[in-house]
Amino acid sequence: MNDVLRQDEGMPALHTDLLAAPDLARLEPTGRMQHPARILLLYGSLRERSYSRLLVEEADRLLRVMGAETRIFDPRELPITNSVPRDSPKVQELLALSLWSEGQVWCSPEMHGAVTGVFKNQIDWLPLESGSVRPTQGRTLAVMQVSGGSQSFNAVNTLRLLGRWMRMFTIPNQSSVPRAYEQFDDTGRMKPSANYDRVVDVMEELLRFTWLLRDRADYLVDRYSERKIAFTLSDAM
Helix, strand or coil, X not given: CCCCCCEECXXXXXXXXXXXXXXXXXXXXXXXXXXXCEEEEEECCCCCCCHHXXXXXXXXXXXHHCCCEEEECCCCCXXXXXXXXXXXXXXXHHHHHHHHCCEEXXXXXXXXXXXXXXXXXXXXXXXXXXXXXXXXXXXXXXXXXXXXXXXXXXXXXXXXXXXXXXXXXXXXXXXXXXCXXXXXXXXXXXXXXXXXXXHHHHHHHHHHHHHHHCCCHHHHXXXXXXXXXXXXXHHHC
């Protein structure tokens, strides 16, 4: 990179040295990761019989059957955001799991037309960035919700918004399970139904997108604005 950034006379706000046209060669990774896809699953209820937890556990079984390596984060004892220092053990556990992951599954009950505070608290503890570390950027995301009544999409819509804000690749498919109390048996296993089939669809799609994107994520999320900041900082040293 040159010591002085060049600006196009017809586009004076643009530093042409830092503009990166699409490069098809960079979309093909030089090497492919061979380890199982690493998927973190988050849920949003602390109830003893939490249907968002039961749905996440069902998704976890499916992912493992398809060859993924999975972790489920237990939100119990996670402090309210900013009530304790970030080096709190439970906060560090969540951060480490997000950094470990290549894809995530988010599942929340719908409460008052939105996600629960339990779920939002987990996301609020994850910084967009901390130095050069970005615990969610470039990861794939599948969203699911459970409802006590008829089928609704308010929670999954909110989860999609959160995923976009956290710079994640949210897959097209999603799962919204209505009347969740009817969907699980006494042992906590999900009963056969069209709702179960949709969960299978979503987990299949999540793994495919994770395999497709994880080797390319660094290139896909590379940004002109961040390259400009990095150049300015390096030039000032």
